[in-house]
Amino acid sequence: ASVMVSSYLSDHPDGGWADPRTCADLLGCYGIPQIPWVWARSESDAVHAARRFRELHAGAVLKAYWPGLVHKSEEHAVRLDLTDDAEVSTGYQDFAERFRGKLAGVLVQPMARRGVELFVGVVQDAVFGPLVMFGLGGTATEVLADHAARLAPLTDQDVHDLVSAPRCAPLLFGHRGAEPVDLEGLGQMLSRLSRMASDLPQLAEADLNPVIARPDGIDIVDVRLRLV
């Protein structure tokens, strides 16, 4: 991972937000898989990728990408749950038109099944170094500000404390007769991310939001990493 970061930084001397491939590769080095995605540069690429996800009984998601794009929903750069070829084609064409001149490509993902939308992040504290953040995610993240933080690297006890700390925690442990979410998978992801944060001082910020947690596993559907 350190080698990857140095080669990335020589390409981007000012640091900044890493592209989706770099984000996926870096997380991959630490055993943190994202939901699968395919990079499409044409309408037919997108349609073919979406068909593969539909064979797995998932609708498709399109996300526009260009360097510097940060808040995709605000820019109308996310299309969810596209269920046939025509919807995917129209979605791709909309992006091509709306983002003419800057669109670098489109990420095609399967729709994750419903679950609790969580936020997992890393920030650098000037005094303490990397902190791992955890809390309620999705569009309510900033509004509700329901999150907790612990210093990296996380011990097993830290992971347990961190997962239990936000007010939304009861939603994870089997709320109103629901099955608990995959707490082992969630804890493993948090400790692996904390390892990554401790290893890589160049990691200025990580923002995994949402991480969708269900009893049968977790899906990381959106990742942003800032490298300095």
Ligand code: ADP
């Ligand atoms: P951004 O945070 O840049 O606006 P996201 O990739 O997080 O963009 O997408 C916005 C929202 O769309 C997410 O908070 C989530 O609710 C939903 N979403 C995104 N990708 C998926 C997916 N693969 N499956 C299900 N829902 C998704």
Ligand code: MG
């Ligand atoms: Mg997001």
